[in-house]
Amino acid sequence: xxxxxxxxxxxxxxxxxxxISDALLQTYVNAALVHVQMHCDRRLVEGxxxxxxEMALTADVYQAVLLMVGSWAENxxxxxxLTSEIALxxxxxxxxxxxx
Numbered sequence: 001x002x003x004x005x006x007x008x009x010x011x012x013x014x015x016x017x018x019x020i021s022d023a024l025l026q027t028y029v030n031a032a033l034v035h036v037q038m039h040c041d042r043r044l045v046e047g048x049x050x051x052x053x054e055m056a057l058t059a060d061v062y063q064a065v066l067l068m069v070g071s072w073a074e075n076x077x078x079x080x081x082l083t084s085e086i087a088l089x090x091x092x093x094x095x096x097x098x099x100x
Contacts, residue, residue, distance in 0.1 A: 003033055003044050003045075003057055004046075005062070005065065007025055007026065010025060010029060010066065013066045014066070014073050014074070020073055025069070025073065028068070028069045028072045028073060029065065029069055031068075031072075032064075032068040032072075033065060035068060036064060036094060039091075039094055040055060040094055040097045040098045040099060041099045042054055042097070042099055044056075044057050044061070045057070052099070055097055058097075060093045060094075060096075060097070061093070061094065061097060063093055064089075064090045064094050067089055067090050067093070
C-alpha cells in the first residue's frame with residue numbers, strides 16, 4: 001500500500017499557500033518518504049508492520065517527513081544552502097527507527 005499524506009496538512013505545517021503546486025509538493029513528499037525508508041532501511045507502511053522489514057508511519061516519522069518537505073519548500077530556490085539543523089532534526093527523529 002502506498003503511503004499518502006494529506007497535502008492540506010502538509011501545506012499548513014509548511015506554511016505553504018498558493019506558490020507551490022500540489023504536484024511539486026507531492027514530489028517533495030514522495031522524496032521525503034523515500035529518504036526515510038532509505039535512512040531507516042525499512043519500508044514504510046500504514047498500519048501495523050507485518051515484519052522487521054517494515055515500519056509504521058508513526059507520529060515521529062510523519063514529523064520527520066514534514067520537516068524535510070517544509071525545508072525543501074521554503075528553500076526550493078537555494079537547496080544547496082540548507083542548514084544542518086533540519087538534517088539533524090530529521091536524523092534525531094528517525095534514529096530510534098533505524099535498523100542496524
